[in-house]
């Protein structure tokens with residue numbers, strides 16, 4: 001019984017995404033095959049984390065509405081980290097977003113909050129988790145550029161928070177990380193439409209540009225050794241994190257490791273962002 005509503009919700013959301021992204025707007029996707037291959041046929045047990053920029057409230061699910069993306073199999077659909085105060089604010093929302101494969105995350109509660117355990121559980125089952133990252137500078141820059149004006153500048157990406165890196169390190173099998181950047185959803189679902197509100201329904205006839213990057217595979221054991229030696233010469237304010245016994249990482253070493261991983265993801269996304277139109 002529990003499986004039926006999930007299938008229905010995933011199908012409904014997927015159909016909505018197809019309609020908006022493919023039928024009502026003009027989406028172009030580069031390197032889609034890499035994403036489709038990792039979604040459909042990863043080695044068994046290997047989890048996937050996609051990381052993308054956050055441009056509007058509907059990036060996910062609209063991102064998965066491009067032509068060729070499978071929407072009918074709810075098992076293939078991503079789990080997505082979603083803000084608890086927005087998506088889980090009452091029992092109706094909670095039910096809908098739960099069925100829609102959202103994992104609540106409490107903003108500001110840190111990387112050792114209980115909700116992260118659910119995300120880790122999904123990763124240990126070899127599933128796919130989507131993480132959206134707010135890139136403030138990029139968003140502001142887009143708002144200040146009038147439509148149609150080509151923006152060639154590389155938007156600086158704010159330092160990634162450590163949550164994604166900690167999921168990568170703490171997952172029992174290291175996930176494959178796939179960066180994805182997109183532009184255009186901020187025009188499909190603008191924050192300031194009429195009288196400063198979002199439109200009630202996504203807008204049409206906009207160009208959406210999606211670029212899928214190349215998968216990143218992290219060698220956590222090796223990176224841990226480097227982080228441990230690096231951490232001896234640095235000092236951070238202590239948050240009281242538990243030691244990660246698997247790689248013998250104390251808090252300072254964890255922070256060094258998370259910074260290294262976040263920097264690598266951020267650099268990859270920056271390169272992709274510079275290629276968007």
Ligand SMILES: *[C@@H]1O[C@H](CO)[C@@H](O)[C@H](O)[C@H]1NC(C)=O
Nearest residue numbers: 026027028206207208209277
């Ligand atoms: C749709 O997108 C493609 C690729 O970005 C572009 O070449 C084309 O001009 C767009 N079509 C319209 C109607 O804007």
